[in-house]
Amino acid sequence: MNIEEFDYDLPESLIAQTPLKDRDTSRLLHLDRQTGEVEDLHFKDILKFFQPGDTLVLNDTKVMPARLFGVKEETNAQVEMLMLNQVEGNDWEVLLKPAKRIKVGQSLSFGDGKIIATCIDTLDQGGRIMRLEYEGILQERLDELGEMPLPPYIKERLSDKDRYQTVYAKETGSAAAPTAGLHFTDALLEDVKKMGVHLAFVTLHVGLGTFRPVSVDNIDDHEMHSEYYMMSQETAELLNETKASGHRIISVGTTSTRTLETIRRDHDAFVATSGWTDIFIYPGFEFKAVDGQITNFHLPKSTLVMLVSAFSSRQFVLNAYQHAVKKSYRFFSFGDAMIII
Template identity: 65%
Template sequence: MEVKDFDFYLPEELIAQTPLKDRTASRLLVLDSKTGGINHRIFSDVIDFLTEGDCLVLNDTRVLPARLYGTKEDTGANIEFLLLKQNENDEWETLVKPAKRVRKGTVVSFGDGRLKGICKEELDHGGRIMEFQYEGIFHEILESLGEMPLPPYITEQLEDKERYQTVFAKHRGSAAAPTAGLHFTVALLEAMKAKGIHIVYITLHVGLGTFRPVSVDDIKEHQMHAEFYQMTEETAETLNSVKKSGKKIVTVGTTSTRTLETIAHANDGVFKESSGWTSIFIYPGFEFKAINGLITNFHLPKSTLIMLVSALAGREHTLHAYEEAVKERYRFFSFGDAMLIL
């Protein structure tokens, strides 16, 4: 199966540049994975498709204000950094533009000099290992100097940083938001709980893989970048109970899906408290052991995300749904509309 098999036509004007004022006001395309049937609703209607005893799984990662702008101490050249993953102590894996200006030993100053970075190692594709020096608390400095790492297809400024966070964001560490979760409000989640729907949380910190396109023709040759995940004992027990009862497990976002499938595949379909790194790549032919449904946004053509959706709903059903979404002028990508697959 080739990457071109997951291409589709998308008019540029359908790429959402700003979030809606009301998170739940986005449109919702409901796709029947068995028949390919399509139903057009609004996102707040998602509660109608879940019943008492079902379980909704949310990713509670919190996005770091991970885009930093600095200057080289020796030349004053402007450099842009994107923090991707913290290694030991104050070393971080970063993406750098322009990377050719940052070599091993380069010192970069940020803001008023409260933060400095020294390049310790040069990686492929513009990656650099940077060691940061500072006084005080790193995350407080980052909050004051950093910007939200909006994807490159969003060109407008974000007025409120919290609109690129879910309302349940808790554990800092992501280089991008789990965007399917952006549609939920506290009120909607409370309404689901009142209906008897279980709400559980996992953590997966979105990393470098989000920013790298598939560069091979045969999708089986693509290597996913590892991302850190965590599942608590409480979440695992709830999921096992729901699965045993025969009710639905519906993940919110591809990140939640990848976390659950990683754990289920490692434990013969059973959920267990665990943490680690996953590089699982889900594409058509994948055997799902964890989930029964998925809430997700509309993804980029030829991306690993649309491949995951195609694995669950079927490639033909998925591409037909995307064609319908384009025809009906749905909004695409991070701040766009949503799809529910059951």
């Protein structure tokens, strides 16, 4: 399939720059997976789509405040560092701006020396491996000095770091939030449980690859980025019971979907496991795990638009997106939500 088949027109004014005051007051577009019909709702209406015995699967990854601003020790030149992945011990894969002048052996200082980062290897596209030195606990230093690594299409600064975290975020390691989950409040999740719907948690640490554009014309040639995932024994047993009893599994976000479909593909059941997934879901994919999806609106020609198109149909999804544009829905990370079921 050609990448142009997943394009749509989006006015820049519809890209949400800030979160709404209350998480669950966002709008909700229902797309009927089979018929393509759409319905305009609000996120609190999500309960009408759940049935007792269903399991709602949420990604409990936690975003690191991993964007740091500091100086090059030798020249005092300003530099920005975005921490991506822990390689080993205190060695981290990072992106630097500007990167060209940072060579192996050179050091950066953040917070007047509270974190010192020394370059030990160079990678492509501004990437470096940096060895960190700091007093105490790294997470505490990041909470003190770091900013949330917001997507490139968000130009506003975030005044409250917690608004780029889900209320159930637990496992630190993401460079971006699983944004479909941002709409849930503790009270709404309690209402879900009162209906007899189970909550299950998986972890997938979202990488910046989720924002990288597809650079090939034929999507079969696209090389998908890898992300780390985990599933517990408790979650695996609950999901297997849900399937065996004929109830539905509804994923919150494409990250949960990718985790669930990876495990069912590799094991033909849900099992306690962890690893790296580069699963690429696009039309023609056979879903084995997920019966419904809650998701945000995604960038044109992105792998995430391809994923939701695979779950319903490309034309149904693009029609739904056109409807959302016409009705002035808010798009992307801080935007409104869809349920496809």
